[in-house]
Amino acid sequence: MVQEHELEPETVDIGVNMGPQHPSTHGVFRMVLTIDGERVVDVEPHIGYMHRGAEKLSESMDYRAAIGFQDRTDYLAQFMNEQAYCMAVEELLELEVPERSEYIRVILCELNRVTSHLMFLGAFGIDLGYFGTSFTYGFRERERIQDIFEEVTGDRLMYAYFRPGGLAWDVPDNFVQMVRDVLPHTRQGLKDLDLLMTQNEIVAVRTKGIGAMSAEESINWGLSGPLLRAAGVDWDLRKDKPYSIYDRFDYDIPLGSHGDLFDRFLVRLEEARQSLCIVEQALDQLPDGPIMPEKMPRRLRGPEAEVYTAVEGARGEYGVYLVSKGGDKPYRLKMRSPSFCNLSALRDMTVGSYVADAVAILGSIDIVLGCVDR
Amino acid sequence: MLALTYDVGNIWLDSLLGVLALVALMTVSALMLIWLERKISARIQMRLGPMRVGPYGLLQTAADALKLIGKEDLRPKTANRWVFELAPFAVFVPTFAALVTIPFTRDWAIAFLDLGLFYVVAVTGLAFVGFLMAGWASDNKYALLGGMRAAAQLISYEVPMVVTLVAVAMVAGSLNLSEIVLFQNRIPLFVWQPLGFFIFIVAALAELERQPFDIPTAESEVVGGPFIEYSGIRWSMFFLASYTSLLIYSLLGSIVFLGGWEWPLGTEAGLWLQILLILVKTSLFIAFFMWVRFALVRLRIDQLMSYCWKVLIPLAFLQVFLNGLVLVYGWPDGFLLLTSGAGLALAMYIIYRAVDTEPRELRMVPARGGGSSAQAATVDATGSG
Numbered sequence: 001m002v003q004e005h006e007l008e009p010e011t012v013d014i015g016v017n018m019g020p021q022h023p024s025t026h027g028v029f030r031m032v033l034t035i036d037g038e039r040v041v042d043v044e045p046h047i048g049y050m051h052r053g054a055e056k057l058s059e060s061m062d063y064r065a066a067i068g069f070q071d072r073t074d075y076l077a078q079f080m081n082e083q084a085y086c087m088a089v090e091e092l093l094e095l096e097v098p099e100r101s102e103y104i105r106v107i108l109c110e111l112n113r114v115t116s117h118l119m120f121l122g123a124f125g126i127d128l129g130y131f132g133t134s135f136t137y138g139f140r141e142r143e144r145i146q147d148i149f150e151e152v153t154g155d156r157l158m159y160a161y162f163r164p165g166g167l168a169w170d171v172p173d174n175f176v177q178m179v180r181d182v183l184p185h186t187r188q189g190l191k192d193l194d195l196l197m198t199q200n201e202i203v204a205v206r207t208k209g210i211g212a213m214s215a216e217e218s219i220n221w222g223l224s225g226p227l228l229r230a231a232g233v234d235w236d237l238r239k240d241k242p243y244s245i246y247d248r249f250d251y252d253i254p255l256g257s258h259g260d261l262f263d264r265f266l267v268r269l270e271e272a273r274q275s276l277c278i279v280e281q282a283l284d285q286l287p288d289g290p291i292m293p294e295k296m297p298r299r300l301r302g303p304e305a306e307v308y309t310a311v312e313g314a315r316g317e318y319g320v321y322l323v324s325k326g327g328d329k330p331y332r333l334k335m336r337s338p339s340f341c342n343l344s345a346l347r348d349m350t351v352g353s354y355v356a357d358a359v360a361i362l363g364s365i366d367i368v369l370g371c372v373d374r
Numbered sequence: 375m376l377a378l379t380y381d382v383g384n385i386w387l388d389s390l391l392g393v394l395a396l397v398a399l400m401t402v403s404a405l406m407l408i409w410l411e412r413k414i415s416a417r418i419q420m421r422l423g424p425m426r427v428g429p430y431g432l433l434q435t436a437a438d439a440l441k442l443i444g445k446e447d448l449r450p451k452t453a454n455r456w457v458f459e460l461a462p463f464a465v466f467v468p469t470f471a472a473l474v475t476i477p478f479t480r481d482w483a484i485a486f487l488d489l490g491l492f493y494v495v496a497v498t499g500l501a502f503v504g505f506l507m508a509g510w511a512s513d514n515k516y517a518l519l520g521g522m523r524a525a526a527q528l529i530s531y532e533v534p535m536v537v538t539l540v541a542v543a544m545v546a547g548s549l550n551l552s553e554i555v556l557f558q559n560r561i562p563l564f565v566w567q568p569l570g571f572f573i574f575i576v577a578a579l580a581e582l583e584r585q586p587f588d589i590p591t592a593e594s595e596v597v598g599g600p601f602i603e604y605s606g607i608r609w610s611m612f613f614l615a616s617y618t619s620l621l622i623y624s625l626l627g628s629i630v631f632l633g634g635w636e637w638p639l640g641t642e643a644g645l646w647l648q649i650l651l652i653l654v655k656t657s658l659f660i661a662f663f664m665w666v667r668f669a670l671v672r673l674r675i676d677q678l679m680s681y682c683w684k685v686l687i688p689l690a691f692l693q694v695f696l697n698g699l700v701l702v703y704g705w706p707d708g709f710l711l712l713t714s715g716a717g718l719a720l721a722m723y724i725i726y727r728a729v730d731t732e733p734r735e736l737r738m739v740p741a742r743g744g745g746s747s748a749q750a751a752t753v754d755a756t757g758s759g
Contacts, residue, residue, distance in 0.1 A: 016515045024594040038519075038675050127594050129672025131585060136419035201729040202586050202671050208730045232737070239741035252738040262734065270736055355519070356674045359595050 013041055016355075020049050024127050024359045027369030031346070033358060040358050043350045045343065050373040055333050062328040063089045063164055063300040071158040073335060074371035076119050077314035079105070079112040081335075082162040087243060087309040088320040089164035092302045100289045101166040102245045107179065107282045108152070108161070109311075110275040111145050114186060116314035117272040118142040120366045121193050124265060127363035128206050134196060141189030144182045151178065164300060166292040176283050183276055190272055197265070207261035211349040211361035214259060221345040225316025225338050227365065230267045231259030237312035244311075248285070249278045261364045268366075301328050315339050315366055339371040392484040396473050404617040408435040411664050418668045445606035450513055453603065457511035462604070462611035464504030469618045472497045476625050477552045479635045479648040490551040491543055494626060495536055498581070498619065502528035505590065508600035508612075520599020523675055524590035527580055530682045531587075535577035537690035538570040542630050544697045545710075555634035562633035566710045569717035570693045571631050573686050575662070578623040580678070583616070584663055586670040589678060624659035628652060685724050692717050 019030035028049035034042040054073055058066040070081040083105055090097060097105075118138040125134025146156055152171050153159040161168050172178075197203050213223070218231040228235055236253045238246040254270035256263030302324035310319035316338025323332040342365050349365075350358045409424070409432060416423030424431025449458055475490040477483040487493050502525050509521015543549050545566075546557040557563075564571040580587040591599040601612050628634060632655040635648035643651060673681070696713045699705065 014515060014518075016519070023597060038523075125671065129585060129588070129592065129594065129670075131415065131593075131668050133419050133668050136421060140420060197671075200671065201725065202673060204729050205677055206671060206674060234739050236741065239739075247742065250740070250742050252740050255737040255739055257734070257737065263736075266734060266736055270738075354674055354676065356589075356592070356595050356672070 011036065018358075019046075024363065026123065026363070026367055029343075029362070029367065029369055029372070031358075031362070033355065035355060038354050038356075040350055040353055040355060043347045043358065045346055047340075047343070047369075047372050050369045052374070054374045055335060058333040059330050063093075063302070063330070066330075066333070067162065068158065068160045071160055072370060073337060073374050074313060074315065074318065074339065074368045075157060076368050077112050077116040077318075078157070078159050079108045079162065080311050080313040080318055082159070083109055083244070084309055084311045084313075084318050084320045086162045086164050087311070088307050088322040089300065089302075091307045091309055092305055092322060092324055093164065093297075093300055095165040095296075096293050097166055098290050098293060099245075099287050100170075101291045103282050103286045104167060104171055104175075104291070105162060106244060106246065106249075107279050107286070108149070110278045110282070111148065111179070113275045113314045114272045115142045115145050117268045117275075118189070118193075120268055121197075121265070121272075124360075124363045124366075125193075125197060127360050128203060134193060137189065137192050137196060141186050144185055148175075148178055148182060151175075163292070165296055166290075170291050176286060179279065179283060183280065186276060187273070190269060194269060198269075204262065206356075206360065207265060209258070210261045210353060210357050211364060212258055212260040213345065213349060217348065218259060218345075221348070222341045223316065223345060224341065225313065226264055226267045226271060227259075227316065227342050227345075229254065230256035230263035232257050237310055237317060241310070243309070246278075249281045251275075251277050261360055264364045299328055302326065302330070310336065313338055315368070315371070316342060335374055337371040337374060339365075339367040339369075340374075343367050343372055392474070396470065396484060400470065400473065400614070400618050400621075403621050404614050405435045405439070407617045407620060407660065408438075408613075410660070411667075414661070414664045415668050418665070439610065442610040443607055447608060448603070448605045450603050452513040454511040454513070457507050458603075459608070461504050461508035461511060461600075462608045462615075464507055465501050466504075466611045466615045468497045468500040468504075469615045469622060472622050473618070475551065476622065477555065477629070477634070478625075478652060479645060480552070480555075481645075483552070486552055487550070489549045491539055491549045491554065491630070494551075494622070495532075495539060498622065499528070499532050501615070501619070504615075505600045508604070512600070512603040514603050516596040516598075517600050517602045520590045520592075520596040520602070523596070524583070524600060526675070527583070527587065527590060527678060530679055531577045531580035531686075534573050534682060534686040534690040535581065537687065537694060538567075538573045538577070539630065541567065541570050541690070541693045541697045544694065544701060551629055551634075555629055555636055558633035558638075559636045560639055562631060562636075562638060564631040566707050567631075567693060567697075567714050568711075569689060569714040569721065572718055572721060573690050573693070574627060574631060576686060578627060579663065579666065580682070582620055582623060582663065584620075585667045586673050587678060588667075588672055589675050592672055620660065620663060621656070624656045624663070625652075627659045628655035632658075685721065685728075689717055689721055 013034050013036045016033045016035055017030065018033055019025035020028040025031070030046040030049065032044040032046065033040055052072070054069045058069050067082060067085065070085045071078040074081050118141055122135035122138030126132065149159060150156050152175065153161040213231050215231045215233045218228050218233060224235070232255050234253065234255055237243065239253055251274045254267050254274065256267050304324060304326050306321070306323045308319060308321045310317050317336065318338055319336030321334040321336065322330050325331040346362065346365065349361050353361065412434070413423045424434035427433040427437050449455065472494045474484045475487045475493050477486065505524035505528070506521050509517045509524065542554065542563060546554045548554060548557070583590055591601065601609055604612065634655070635643060635652045637643045637647065637651060693714060696710060696717070700707070700710050
């Protein structure tokens with residue numbers, strides 16, 4: 001005779017170690033999922049596999065030499081990092097950046113935002129299950145913009161092009177025409193991705209209502225960037241704390257309403273379009289002139305002071321907190337990385353959803369591990 | 375009736391020749407299908423695909439197969455040895471065995487079974503055992519997840535598939551595949567039973583584990599699922615089996631719903647025309663399955679199961695019921711077309727209602743003037759400057 005209680009199946013939660021070598025953890029992120037069947041009961045993120053001590057290294061070299069490390073944090077939105085760092089040094093040393101340099105910086109930053117969002121759109125499609133189709137769509141257009149960056153800076157990944165006070169060198173003569181030629185292609189690429197994914201019913205059931213965060217929760221977790229705006233919070237540093245010359249352009253800040261994966265996707269798609277809008281205006285207004293201030297000291301020596309500057313990076317608020325005790329090196333350099341802060345909310349978004357959703361939610365945060373671990 | 379191979383009069387030699395013919399067919403078709411899939415995916419994704427090995431990369435899959443054969447056959451230390459090593463065969467043999475009774479033309483098949491349809495469904499339905507074995511024996515949690523997903527998915531989608539095929543067998547009055555084809559010599563069945571045709575395609579996609587139902591082997595979630603620990607020749611057996619089942623389901627679909635080798639409207643087709651017809655009809659299925667694979671994202675496991683049990687199975691029984699009405703009361707086939715078409719519309723409506731297709735509007739907050747006026751400003755600037 002079988003006893004009554006033996007008929008009750010005994011279930012155990014199993015721990016699945018996702019990463020650091022997993023195709024959809026976007027680098028070397030590792031999360032330990034505790035799953036009950038297909039449901040996620042608990043998530044434990046592990047970071048630090050790519051910690052290279054960028055902050056400490058920046059403290060050991062002078063203000064110009066540390067620019068290279070800024071590229072290596074958020075390696076998909078490099079110009080924004082350089083911008084934040086250079087702005088911090090400029091504020092510390094009270095350097096005045098020439099008009100032309102500001103415009104070129106804005107153009108490159110906004111193009112960089114587009115490449116970063118194209119990367120997100122492609123990778124997000126793969127996380128949801130496209131067999132590479134969205135990725136090739138995104139990368140075709142990303143490649144054209146990447147070519148411009150290569151032409152301007154001489155590098156494809158680690159640009160190191162901005163300098164405290166301006167730029168390393170002027171852009172090539174055909175720069176304006178080059179960017180203008182690329183813009184229609186980029187618009188078409190964004191439209192292709194839009195047509196591929198936005199109206200798709202399967203994308204809708206996989207993303208709508210998944211990983212939702214309310215506006216209040218998002219603020220409490222310190223989210224920023226597209227994640228925060230997808231939840232409906234009207235906060236964009238370019239508009240609310242205008243830095244550089246962002247107060248000279250007309251554009252829209254797209255806001256979502258539900259804060260779920262679908263809104264995050266839509267917000268990024270629209271942001272890329274608005275960035276192209278800014279690029280067009282900046283190209284029209286691009287003045288001639290010097291790219292560095294006339295009185296540029298040979299050695300950059302900072303006074304004893306503390307500065308914090310932040311830019312609206314592709315993933316959120318990228319800030320640089322710089323403490324100087326005099327001399328040509330920062331005493332302390334702290335990077336406020338949006339990936340790290342956004343990633344902290346992963347557990348709240350994921351618990352209770354399915355394994356497949358956990359992958360998509362991680363993808364929607366759009367982390368860059370170089371930026372999380374620094 | 376003639377068999378596919380030359381009749382030598384000895385039953386053992388006959389069988390051996392038949393098996394050899396099937397192995398040759400399977401290998402060549404799998405090589406071609408893999409090449410085709412890579413080319414189609416490349417077209418969709420704006421790439422070239424394989425171009426280097428042979429003309430248009432035709433020999434690329436042969437080179438890949440050679441490479442796989444040369445690779446080390448790895449087995450995890452903690453894996454259950456026998457189950458692990460037998461799992462590829464448990465997947466491979468059923469798909470291979472199903473080919474035996476497929477009639478390629480009126481006179482070409484290894485065996486003309488009276489229960490051919492039943493045999494094909496029963497034998498291909500066994501493949502899930504192999505996935506479960508592979509998932510369990512690999513001693514890997516991704517493999518376990520994938521194996522469980524495969525078992526759940528394959529068993530669930532077997533039900534609507536079988537029920538629609540029952541509906542076909544009812545009107546054709548036979549389970550013999552050749553007779554089902556002969557029954558369609560005037561008008562193929564998909565015209566009369568669009569609902570059954572639709573359910574067959576969806577269930578076949580799920581049985582083949584292709585997008586949007588590639589949940590067991592989901593690359594971005596369980597990283598290949600049951601196959602994660604396999605390498606070399608054992609892995610390539612899984613691969614071969616998956617392309618063979620693609621061929622089998624396409625052949626089955628073209629035989630059962632598109633009229634196989636028959637030219638419609640009762641025309642007698644010669645041997646070469648028969649071969650051409652079944653090739654074209656099968657290719658239509660294959661092209662569709664490949665197209666879908668690269669155009670859609672993956673469903674989630676709970677959505678997959680609820681779609682099967684709540685939508686497909688009731689609708690498959692509806693098709694059986696309609697066929698029964700037509701058979702019992704002798705109503706015209708036009709009634710079947712209308713009601714089955716209405717059932718298909720119902721299926722589409724259910725999907726439409728189940729999915730939140732409401733377009734989402736983003737709220738646009740203008741920074742300074744806003745993007746819409748920015749367009750005008752750009753025009754002004756270019757006009758004045």
